[in-house]
Amino acid sequence: MLMKPTTPVTDLEKPKVSLFAPRRKIYPKLAHGNYRRLKWILMAFTLGIYYSVPWLRWDRGAEMPGQAVLLDMAQERFFLFGLEIWPQEFYYVTGLLILASLGLFLVTALAGRVWCGYFCPQTVWTDLMIAVERFWEGDRNARLRLDSAPLVKRLLKRSLTHASWLVIALLTGGAFVFYFADAPTLLPQLITGSAPNEAYIFVGIFTFTTYLLGGIAREQVCTYMCPWPRIQGALVDQDTFLVTYRNYRGEPRGPHHKGASWEGRGDCVDCRACVAVCPTGIDIRDGAQLECLQCALCIDACNEIMPRVGRPTGLIAYDTIANQKAAGGGGVTMPRLLRPRTILYSSLIAIAGSIMLIALLLRNDFEVTVLPDRNPLFVRLSNGDVRNGYTLKILNKQYRTRHFALTLRNPEEGRLSVDNQNTGYLRVPPDILREFKVYVAVSKNAQNDAVILDIHDPVSGASVTHVASFRRPQG
Amino acid sequence: MKRDVDEHTGVETTGHVWDDDLRELNNPLPRWWLTVFYACIAWAIAYWVLYPAWPGIHGYTSGLLGYSSRQSVTSAVAEGAAARADLRQSLVSKPLAEIKANETLYRFATATGASVFANNCAPCHGRGAQGSQGYPNLNDDDWLWGGTLDEIYRTIQFGIRSDHPDTHTTDMPRFGADKLLEPKQIDDAAEFVLSLSGRSSDEVAAARGKQIFADNCAGCHGDMALGNKDMGAPSLADQIWLYGGQKADVRASIHGGRGGKMPAWTTRLNESSVRALALYVASLGGSK
Numbered sequence: 001m002l003m004k005p006t007t008p009v010t011d012l013e014k015p016k017v018s019l020f021a022p023r024r025k026i027y028p029k030l031a032h033g034n035y036r037r038l039k040w041i042l043m044a045f046t047l048g049i050y051y052s053v054p055w056l057r058w059d060r061g062a063e064m065p066g067q068a069v070l071l072d073m074a075q076e077r078f079f080l081f082g083l084e085i086w087p088q089e090f091y092y093v094t095g096l097l098i099l100a101s102l103g104l105f106l107v108t109a110l111a112g113r114v115w116c117g118y119f120c121p122q123t124v125w126t127d128l129m130i131a132v133e134r135f136w137e138g139d140r141n142a143r144l145r146l147d148s149a150p151l152v153k154r155l156l157k158r159s160l161t162h163a164s165w166l167v168i169a170l171l172t173g174g175a176f177v178f179y180f181a182d183a184p185t186l187l188p189q190l191i192t193g194s195a196p197n198e199a200y201i202f203v204g205i206f207t208f209t210t211y212l213l214g215g216i217a218r219e220q221v222c223t224y225m226c227p228w229p230r231i232q233g234a235l236v237d238q239d240t241f242l243v244t245y246r247n248y249r250g251e252p253r254g255p256h257h258k259g260a261s262w263e264g265r266g267d268c269v270d271c272r273a274c275v276a277v278c279p280t281g282i283d284i285r286d287g288a289q290l291e292c293l294q295c296a297l298c299i300d301a302c303n304e305i306m307p308r309v310g311r312p313t314g315l316i317a318y319d320t321i322a323n324q325k326a327a328g329g330g331g332v333t334m335p336r337l338l339r340p341r342t343i344l345y346s347s348l349i350a351i352a353g354s355i356m357l358i359a360l361l362l363r364n365d366f367e368v369t370v371l372p373d374r375n376p377l378f379v380r381l382s383n384g385d386v387r388n389g390y391t392l393k394i395l396n397k398q399y400r401t402r403h404f405a406l407t408l409r410n411p412e413e414g415r416l417s418v419d420n421q422n423t424g425y426l427r428v429p430p431d432i433l434r435e436f437k438v439y440v441a442v443s444k445n446a447q448n449d450a451v452i453l454d455i456h457d458p459v460s461g462a463s464v465t466h467v468a469s470f471r472r473p474q475g
Numbered sequence: 476m477k478r479d480v481d482e483h484t485g486v487e488t489t490g491h492v493w494d495d496d497l498r499e500l501n502n503p504l505p506r507w508w509l510t511v512f513y514a515c516i517a518w519a520i521a522y523w524v525l526y527p528a529w530p531g532i533h534g535y536t537s538g539l540l541g542y543s544s545r546q547s548v549t550s551a552v553a554e555g556a557a558a559r560a561d562l563r564q565s566l567v568s569k570p571l572a573e574i575k576a577n578e579t580l581y582r583f584a585t586a587t588g589a590s591v592f593a594n595n596c597a598p599c600h601g602r603g604a605q606g607s608q609g610y611p612n613l614n615d616d617d618w619l620w621g622g623t624l625d626e627i628y629r630t631i632q633f634g635i636r637s638d639h640p641d642t643h644t645t646d647m648p649r650f651g652a653d654k655l656l657e658p659k660q661i662d663d664a665a666e667f668v669l670s671l672s673g674r675s676s677d678e679v680a681a682a683r684g685k686q687i688f689a690d691n692c693a694g695c696h697g698d699m700a701l702g703n704k705d706m707g708a709p710s711l712a713d714q715i716w717l718y719g720g721q722k723a724d725v726r727a728s729i730h731g732g733r734g735g736k737m738p739a740w741t742t743r744l745n746e747s748s749v750r751a752l753a754l755y756v757a758s759l760g761g762s763k
Contacts, residue, residue, distance in 0.1 A: 374603075375605065376604075376612070379614040379760065379761070380615065381615055381714070381715075381761075382617040382713035382715050383713065387615075387760065389759075389760055419758045420758065427578075437758060437760070
């Protein structure tokens with residue numbers, strides 16, 4: 001079959017389509033206004049929490065960690081103030097995470113990405129890194145100029161910035177390890193070089209990630225790495241308060257000359273102040289978009305410009321889509337805070353919170369397991385009696401030594417003995433799991449196929465009953 | 476040089492053409508992939524130089540760092556042993572009763588004893604010390620050579636009928652095989668022994684056996700057949716039958732004698748292990 005020959009093409013005739021968008025470098029300008037002030041306060045607040053929490057003390061008695069928040073990996077338990085979470089109780093952490101996500105859903109439904117804009121560590125640290133960069137290299141215009149400045153000047157300023165970033169990153173990573181060990185003990189160890197290797201490794205990892213994510217990657221983390229921007233699209237609706245450019249007021253936009261009429265045009269003078277301050281480099285006037293963190297700095301920027309040109313503030317503001325539509329037609333809508341989704345999220349929070357609370361209140365301060373021996377299943381004694389062995393484990397969650405009374409409720413004529421315990425009480429030191437070897441012997445004529453053990457703390461009055469199987473020779 | 480570029484995709488081709496128009500696109504590997512690939516090669520070479528790598532005929536290249544996994548395990552084990560040296564030392568230096576009274580030491584001893592037992596004793600006595608025919612169950616309250624902690628310790632130390640000079644030695648004569656008793660007498664004696672625990676089926680024979688027992692057996696097993704710990708003679712009046720409680724088993728015991736053996740562990744294990752073992756065995760529930 002004769003095919004049409006193709007002639008080799010000498011050059012790329014079609015433009016090559018690339019799906020890769022190279023990063024545009026962003027030079028956020030310092031905003032001035034209420035939201036910027038709020039963000040400074042929240043930055044101080046969240047960083048304050050991060051750095052101070054490991055240093056809070058909590059008295060749990062002697063020989064127990066005195067740190068209020070301690071994620072003790074070696075002993076396999078989490079200490080959160082008055083709450084201690086054992087590995088088998090990790091569902092409490094799950095519950096906390098569920099509550100946190102539901103809270104996030106509710107806040108997002110009400111006011112958009114409040115978390116992203118004000119509280120997310122990525123936002124807080126990026127904001128801090130940008131502030132440091134601004135300190136050494138100047139504000140937006142100075143930084144833009146620096147790109148084409150002589151090499152020596154550029155290198156000097158940039159290295160000051162990066163050195164400061166590394167110091168911040170080191171302090172961040174350094175503070176992180178305090179959550180996992182006793183902070184007042186670890187700090188001098190870290191400084192003198194006598195801390196465990198793991199501590200240095202983790203300080204290193206978090207120094208590196210803080211420097212990389214907060215200093216260098218910045219908004220790319222939010223845009224490309226974080227799943228939350230994608231999820232939030234499903235969580236906001238027309239009644240959610242979002243940082244919005246009020247189209248109906250702003251358009252048609254255009255430069256305005258002093259003294260010229262405002263008739264037939266919008267309030268937006270196209271000064272691009274909102275774009276200059278944006279930490280993700282977007283234009284809020286394009287509407288709600290994936291990259292927008294809802295940090296509200298563009299509101300500050302615009303509110304600074306509007307009075308200068310003699311127009312009212314609020315061209316960019318927290319507003320709902322519903323209100324925008326109504327206002328476009330000259331009307332006003334009342335904000336609807338009570339909506340099916342906010343009611344749903346609130347009730348889910350109430351339900352999950354109640355379950356958590358009830359579970360915590362009903363939590364027993366000791367746990368008991370009884371494991372029948374499997375080898376041998378039973379032992380025949382010299383007088384013909386049959387004895388079964390059990391491993392009794394008592395987990396004492398209190399921070400004091402406790403003495404538990406062990407009694408055999410059934411069979412009544414059975415004989416109970418515990419290896420190496422003659423006092424009648426089982427001593428369990430504070431906050432620990434103890435194992436006891438328990439033996440129950442019954443006469444050869446007994447017919448029971450189970451034993452019922454009562455474990456009782458005479459001090460607290462708490463009591464647990466356990467049923468375990470009893471084996472005997474057949475026939 | 477002119478590049479051949481595919482018309483449809485805009486991708487460079489290798490320049491080869493098959494069947495008039497079939498061309499192979501030349502999509503080079505991404506730069507990052509190549510970088511990682513070359514880094515892996517460099518890593519491998521460094522690894523060959525630093526660590527044991529190439530097998531030879533009489534060994535292998537040992538690497539500049541002198542690392543060996545065997546050595547690393549040995550040193551880790553030694554480190555663990557060093558960490559427990561104090562506890563081990565206490566096991567040897569303190570009396571058994573004192574160890575038992577000290578919670579930490581006792582927990583360490585029984586845990587150590589359990590693993591020593593599994594490695595050394597389980598082949599005969601069973602994983603759960605439940606024993607089997609001829610090998611005593613160590614969970615019950617019947618002890619041939621005494622069930623106190625010190626007696627158990629001594630038995631483990633020197634064994635039973637072992638080659639150690641301090642071992643338990645006495646054994647049971649072969650009444651039948653050595654013609655000490657007639658088969659008929661053995662039969663009667665067996666009936667009597669069975670009757671002590673309510674197992675006899677022939678009361679007349681048992682009555683005849685009573686005298687035979689008193690003449691031949693009571694010396695070791697006692698007048699009431701309750702046994703004698705010093706001789707290792709078991710109680711014949713209880714429900715525990717090391718060699719079986721059927722008449723044929725008892726006859727076989729009288730005919731051929733019995734004399735189970737256990738090695739002396741003091742020559743096989745270190746002192747702390749033997750003592751840990753004694754405490755573990757005593758913890759199994761039957762110890763006096």
